[in-house]
Amino acid sequence: MIKLKPIYKIGFFTLIYSLVFATLVFAFLYKTQQSEENILLPQRNQKNLQKVAQLFTDQTSDEGIGGAYIPDILAPPVTYFQYTIKSGDSVHSLSRKFGIDEVTIIKLNNIKIPSNIALGAKMIIPNQDGIMVKVNNDLDKIADQYKYDKQDLLRINHVVIDKKIDQIFVPGIHYDQVTKYLMLGEYFRRPAYGRFTSYFGYRRDPWTGRRSFHTGVDIANKRGGYIYSAAPGKVIYTGWHPVYGKIIKIRHTSGYMTIYGHLSRIYVKRNQWVSSGTILGLMGSSGRSTGIHLHFEIRKYGRLINPFSVTVF
Numbered sequence: 001m002i003k004l005k006p007i008y009k010i011g012f013f014t015l016i017y018s019l020v021f022a023t024l025v026f027a028f029l030y031k032t033q034q035s036e037e038n039i040l041l042p043q044r045n046q047k048n049l050q051k052v053a054q055l056f057t058d059q060t061s062d063e064g065i066g067g068a069y070i071p072d073i074l075a076p077p078v079t080y081f082q083y084t085i086k087s088g089d090s091v092h093s094l095s096r097k098f099g100i101d102e103v104t105i106i107k108l109n110n111i112k113i114p115s116n117i118a119l120g121a122k123m124i125i126p127n128q129d130g131i132m133v134k135v136n137n138d139l140d141k142i143a144d145q146y147k148y149d150k151q152d153l154l155r156i157n158h159v160v161i162d163k164k165i166d167q168i169f170v171p172g173i174h175y176d177q178v179t180k181y182l183m184l185g186e187y188f189r190r191p192a193y194g195r196f197t198s199y200f201g202y203r204r205d206p207w208t209g210r211r212s213f214h215t216g217v218d219i220a221n222k223r224g225g226y227i228y229s230a231a232p233g234k235v236i237y238t239g240w241h242p243v244y245g246k247i248i249k250i251r252h253t254s255g256y257m258t259i260y261g262h263l264s265r266i267y268v269k270r271n272q273w274v275s276s277g278t279i280l281g282l283m284g285s286s287g288r289s290t291g292i293h294l295h296f297e298i299r300k301y302g303r304l305i306n307p308f309s310v311t312v313f
Helices: 006-037 046-057 091-098 102-108 139-145 150-156 177-184
Strands: 080-084 122-126 130-134 167-171 195-198 201-204 211-214 217-220 226-228 233-241 245-251 256-266 279-283 293-300 303-305
Touching (some): 091 102, 091 122, 102 177, 139 150, 150 167, 233 256
Antiparallel strands (some): 130 167, 201 211, 217 293, 226 279, 233 245, 245 256, 256 293, 293 303
16 A cells, blocks of 8 residues: 655645635625625615615616615604612613613603602603603794704604694703703802802901901802702701801712801701702801801812812802
């Protein structure tokens, strides 16, 4: 029996590998050609749709060829499901979990105090961002205001005919970051109306005339003007302070606390939860004061913060 030399063995396996490789290359090129010529693309992404559109653009037929186009992005019909709040849940965590904007969750569930969502509360979560708008028998006005086709709004809300509806979901509505922070209680709104008479930082003390550090901002107005909660939170103290007179302290999210001083009257109680804009009391001149005003102070984890850096005045 004649034995094959090692060089023939090497040549035989090389031939086999070459045939397999050529077969794979041919299959790949054939599939690629078929994909380019086939308008029924398996992956209908933007890139492939543009390829198809270009194919038809290159045609010279006067009749044209239909059936391929780059569609406008249409919002799908809105759907909802109910979610039960569990330990550790927050508006932020719900937003991350379901991929829905925080403002959408707040507005849809009419959440007044985002930092105080009760354990076991039922939340409605939609399948897309948007807001619920009262129609008031004028759907045309809503469509014009939000730049939506009226029939498209009816489709999104599963309304087959133009019948009387109380409210309608308008998709894709987003708020700017400042408005979002205000709703979440992470930015503060102005606590009172009037003129600023003193700012945060060093100043000449009105009593001693010496240079001293002012821990907040002073807003002056007439006696009895309303003092509002600058953000949602929990009242942790109401009472008397030797310098600030009648005072209120509110704890907010992210370690923030707001302080309201020199009030003439206090309307809230300790441990009460308040929403943004809740009337806390009335402006006055109690304590160590030279006139009717509000002393407004913000602290984060006990550290003084310039109110102008986190407040929309």
